[in-house]
Amino acid sequence: MYDHCVGLGYHCESTYQIRRVTGVARAHFFDWLDLDFESVVEAVAEDFRPVLRPGLVEPFDEGRCALDRGSDIRFYHEFHPAAGAGTPLTQTDIDAQLPRVRAKFAALAGRWRTLAGSSARVLYVHHDAWDELAAADLRRLRAVIAAQHPGHRFDLHWLRRTAPPDAALLGPGITWGTVAAAPGRWEGDDAAWDAALTPVLALPHDPPGPGSAPPHRPSTKEPL
Structure with a gap:
């Protein structure tokens, strides 16, 4: 039910699995990076200005x-x-x-802005690989994206190794799932990612607002 699925880290496992599950290999800003949650929040909140400044x-x-x-x-x-x-x-x-x-990353930041400013519906996926976050963190990330891009139609999907103890506090527009680690395989567990991601991409969402285009599933043929 989404036009695009975009990864928000934590590291290469999420990029590999999102591309494998969706069949879409088009690059996004946080692909293949190793970064903490706060780096994602800050980059979005500051419109990517803190990233790759000379001398740092x-x-x-x-x-x-x-x-x-x-x-x-x-x-x-x-x-x-x-x-x-x-x-x-x-x-x-x-x-x-x-x-x-x-x-390269200036171009990817431009791609992010274009997508966020379009009518497309986007599922952002953050892989909390070490089970470090709480529901409040995901609510904050969603608020930052919404504030930076008013009118953007998106949801967040929070993936952990184990179920979050505070899942009831996530609020609207945020879902969660689990993906077990695969020792010795940086790509992660294919079956776990299939189970955690594929059903969410197919889930119906809240009815669109007046004048909104109907949502649909990701397509490898769709331009960004």
């Missing part, structure tokens, strides 16, 4: 990734060591590649 991106995790100190987002796939695979990423590498990476 540096090698992290023994050179395995680049850490953006302005947004606390970890980029494991966008920067590449000039010395070759298996060598540490250096500050020189990051500085040389930053304009290209900034241009």
Whole structure:
């Protein structure tokens, strides 16, 4: 019943599984990033301005990734060591590649704004991989998206490893599910993701407001 399904982290598992389940591979801003919940909230609230500011991106995790100190987002796939695979990423590498990476994420931020400003209905999925969040956090995220994009037609789906103890406090427009970890498999458990995500994409939602277009399921042929 949604036009698009967009991931909001936490890391690569959610991107892989959302693309596998929906069959849609078009990139969105938070795809393939390693980031905490607060980074998502801040990026949306600040219209992505804190992300990848010059002078704030540096090698992290023994050179395995680049850490953006302005947004606390970890980029494991966008920067590449000039010395070759298996060598540490250096500050020189990051500085040389930053304009290209900034241009890519500026385009993805524009894609986010275009989608949020359209008549499409969107399901945003946040994977709480360590069961760290509470219902109040999801309500806050929904409020931030709604405030930043008035009129946007969207819901949130909160995925955890275990059922949330405060699910009754989520409020309208937020659902939850569970996806068990798959030890030794970064992609996660396919069957668990199928069970948690596919039924939600097919669920009917509240009746559309006056003049709203009828909702429908995601399509691999639909342009963004």
